[in-house]
Amino acid sequence: METYLWITSVWGVYLALAVFIVGIGLRIYQWATTPKSAVRLGMFPKPATKSGRFFKMLKDTFIAPHSAKIEPTMWLFSMIFHVAALAAFVGHLRILGEYPILPGLLGGEHAMNNFAAYAGSIAGTLMLVGVVFWIARRTFGPYKNLSVPEDYLLLALLFGVIIMGDHLRFVYGGFIHADTYQEWFKSLLAFKPMFPEKLLSGNVGWSLGTHMLFTDLLLMYFPFSKLVHTIGSFAANYVRSE
Amino acid sequence: MEKVQLETLTGVIDKKMNRQLKQYIDICARCAICKDACHQYVGTGDFKYLPARRAELIRQIYKKYFDKAGRFVPALYEAREPDDNLLDELYDSTYACTGCRRCMYYCPFSIDTAWILSVAKAILIAAGRGNEMLGQLADAAIFKGDNAAMFEGVMLSGFDDISEEVRAITGNPEHKVHVNKEGADVLYVALAGAHSIRPAAVIFEEAGENWTISMFEAANYGFFYGDTEKARIITKRYIDEAKRLGVKEIVVPECGHAYRVAEFFYEAWSKEPMPFKVSHILEKVDDYIKSGRIKVDRGKIAGKVTYHDPCQLGRNGGKFEQPRDIVKAVTSNFVDLTPNRAEQWCCGGGGGIVAMEEFKDVRLKSGIKKVEQLKASGASVLACPCENCRLQIEELNDVHGLGLEIWQVIDLVVAAMPLPGSQRSVEAAPAGEGANA
Numbered sequence: 213m214e215t216y217l218w219i220t221s222v223w224g225v226y227l228a229l230a231v232f233i234v235g236i237g238l239r240i241y242q243w244a245t246t247p248k249s250a251v252r253l254g255m256f257p258k259p260a261t262k263s264g265r266f267f268k269m270l271k272d273t274f275i276a277p278h279s280a281k282i283e284p285t286m287w288l289f290s291m292i293f294h295v296a297a298l299a300a301f302v303g304h305l306r307i308l309g310e311y312p313i314l315p316g317l318l319g320g321e322h323a324m325n326n327f328a329a330y331a332g333s334i335a336g337t338l339m340l341v342g343v344v345f346w347i348a349r350r351t352f353g354p355y356k357n358l359s360v361p362e363d364y365l366l367l368a369l370l371f372g373v374i375i376m377g378d379h380l381r382f383v384y385g386g387f388i389h390a391d392t393y394q395e396w397f398k399s400l401l402a403f404k405p406m407f408p409e410k411l412l413s414g415n416v417g418w419s420l421g422t423h424m425l426f427t428d429l430l431l432m433y434f435p436f437s438k439l440v441h442t443i444g445s446f447a448a449n450y451v452r453s454e
Numbered sequence: 455m456e457k458v459q460l461e462t463l464t465g466v467i468d469k470k471m472n473r474q475l476k477q478y479i480d481i482c483a484r485c486a487i488c489k490d491a492c493h494q495y496v497g498t499g500d501f502k503y504l505p506a507r508r509a510e511l512i513r514q515i516y517k518k519y520f521d522k523a524g525r526f527v528p529a530l531y532e533a534r535e536p537d538d539n540l541l542d543e544l545y546d547s548t549y550a551c552t553g554c555r556r557c558m559y560y561c562p563f564s565i566d567t568a569w570i571l572s573v574a575k576a577i578l579i580a581a582g583r584g585n586e587m588l589g590q591l592a593d594a595a596i597f598k599g600d601n602a603a604m605f606e607g608v609m610l611s612g613f614d615d616i617s618e619e620v621r622a623i624t625g626n627p628e629h630k631v632h633v634n635k636e637g638a639d640v641l642y643v644a645l646a647g648a649h650s651i652r653p654a655a656v657i658f659e660e661a662g663e664n665w666t667i668s669m670f671e672a673a674n675y676g677f678f679y680g681d682t683e684k685a686r687i688i689t690k691r692y693i694d695e696a697k698r699l700g701v702k703e704i705v706v707p708e709c710g711h712a713y714r715v716a717e718f719f720y721e722a723w724s725k726e727p728m729p730f731k732v733s734h735i736l737e738k739v740d741d742y743i744k745s746g747r748i749k750v751d752r753g754k755i756a757g758k759v760t761y762h763d764p765c766q767l768g769r770n771g772g773k774f775e776q777p778r779d780i781v782k783a784v785t786s787n788f789v790d791l792t793p794n795r796a797e798q799w800c801c802g803g804g805g806g807i808v809a810m811e812e813f814k815d816v817r818l819k820s821g822i823k824k825v826e827q828l829k830a831s832g833a834s835v836l837a838c839p840c841e842n843c844r845l846q847i848e849e850l851n852d853v854h855g856l857g858l859e860i861w862q863v864i865d866l867v868v869a870a871m872p873l874p875g876s877q878r879s880v881e882a883a884p885a886g887e888g889a890n891a
Contacts, residue, residue: 239480242476243473243476243477243480244473246471246472246473246476247472247473248472248473248474249472249473249474249475249569249722250472250721250722250725251569251718251719251722252718252722253474253566253569255555255558255559255564255769255770255796256768256769256770256771256772256774256796257772257774257795257796258772272562272564273562276562278559278560278561278562279487279560279561279562281560281797282487282490282491282560283487283490283560286485286487287487290485290562354486354489354501354504355486357501357507358484358486358501358504358506358507358510359484360484360510360530360531360532361529361530361531361532362530362531363484365530436522436523437523438480438481438482438483438484440480440481441480441481441482441483441563444477444480444481444563445481445562445563447473447477448474448477448478448481448563448564448565449563449564451474451564451566452558452564
């Protein structure tokens with residue numbers, strides 16, 4: 213198991229982060245160095261001022277009100293997924309260090325861990341709901357016809373990341389808390405990788421390793437996939453108002 | 455596919471590539487939210503008309519030749535070469551597209567499928583598969599520009615006839631269609647046909663506008679065909695004329711794409727700033743009414759009146775309110791279509807599709823949403839400031855027996871003006887009560 217952990221949760225993480233950072237950098241570089249369309253592609257109505265256009269871009273990107281109007285079900289599940297993913301991301305920041313004020317407000321470390329357990333469970337479940345909806349949607353009709361292997365691969369990777377994250381949360385969440393994962397992740401950042409004893413005893417290592425395996429693969433594929441919409445949608449939505 | 459032809463086609467993509475196109479291709483999630491936005495997909499249920507699918511064909515070629523990941527694992531993206539199968543589907547999905555950009559309106563990333571299809575058209579033209587009819591119409595316009603003197607006699611005689619009609623309407627013996635008037639403020643670039651000139655001339659003359667007519671029409675089949683060089687040359691005909699006459703403003707007629715071409719595309723095609731103010735004729739008319747330069751009576755148009763936003767004038771041109779204000783000035787019985795303005799359904803007649811007989815079936819099927827809207831409005835009169843929209847809706851009117859009277863907005867205005875020759879009121883059955891409904 214320790215070898216598996218070293219592959220997926222040490223060297224895999226380094227490799228994935230390197231590929232992700234370089235890949236995203238290249239993608240942005242490509243976009244930035246390709247000349248802008250000479251034709252103004254904006255549509256109406258559009259705000260008259262630059263700041264108005266900027267805020268409309270933020271609204272269109274984060275809320276997608278037009279999409280909500282035409283396909284509310286898809287919008288709802290996508291919103292659920294993205295908001296839950298953001299919450300999960302914020303929660304994962306605890307592996308970099310404990311939040312400064314929150315544990316105090318909640319009434320100590322135990323309460324903080326309890327809160328994280330609830331919040332993480334909800335976020336993890338909602339993400340799963342979103343991804344299952346997307347997978348189901350791609351199994352029939354025009355959605356199936358429009359899908360290419362890239363779509364299924366990404367959904368499979370996301371499903372793997374989430375199901376194993378949920379597994380860690382629901383099976384081991386009661387006795388392995390952020391501080392344990394923090395020890396491991398901070399050691400990676402310090403380039404002195406190690407695993408705390410708690411992660412090496414029992415089967416949790418297999419679960420973490422698999423969670424990280426899917427995460428590594430997703431991160432490595434990210435810059436070369438349609439997931440670059442996380443960055444590109446801001447630019448494209450801004451062009452809408454130009 | 456032969457290497458030379460392949461290089462030609464990929465060369466087109468390379469030449470046309472820009473940041474927006476690249477981002478659209480890179481970020482489309484194939485979520486298919488666009489499917490219910492497209493009147494053609496909704497009207498036919500045919501997968502090839504699903505907007506993301508239309509764009510996907512270009513993406514497949516792009517991935518195959520321009521994207522490292524696509525070259526490394528083509529199967530992952532269904533990357534493929536532009537073979538006959540691909541080009542056949544591309545032809546249908548591209549030339550059928552009316553360019554309404556309703557899919558862009560609803561897309562969470564605002565992906566402009568029509569922009570991606572402009573590359574598709576360039577590829578099809580390079581492959582010798584451009585639409586013949588649109589190409590011929592574009593070439594005819596260019597020929598006319600190159601041989602203007604050949605057409606001058608017949609045009610001047612036509613303008614004389616229209617001048618007679620204008621005088622009969624206004625009762626003013628001084629009124630006429632001004633031709634080649636140097637120092638005019640406004641160059642009116644009409645469509646081919648007296649219907650586009652007569653009411654405009656009445657309004658300009660009654661408003662006391664210092665105007666002159668263009669010898670060229672505003673329609674641009676080079677734009678529909680997808681050849682930007684042809685489109686530029688066709689537009690340049692009246693730009694040069696405007697320069698020669700020293701006008702201050704170019705006014706385009708009740709035509710959707712003509713406005714968009716002049717206001718949004720010409721600068722990019724010609725790589726020079728548009729030297730004139732570009733206005734749509736309804737902006738001018740709205741101004742004349744509001745400033746009191748022309749008078750209109752509210753009681754002369756009978757029946758419930760509705761208004762259709764042509765996509766190129768509304769969603770893509772930003773002119774939502776002036777046309778409505780005009781219609782509301784000539785009738786107190788106005789009803790809007792639902793949805794309207796930016797969410798207005800495309801009638802199905804844009805993008806040059808009315809000129810392409812081969813798309814008649816999909817065109818008529820794609821009008822079903824417009825038919826439903828018109829029926830639901832209960833209107834008996836439709837004001838519509840776009841020639842292609844009117845042609846399409848007139849056909850839908852016949853096929854579905856809507857019993858609508860379909861008018862240019864400027865015709866409604868002239869009918870509502872207190873002039874000796876404009877005594878005409880509209881009597882029509884409400885939509886949906888026609889013989890075949």
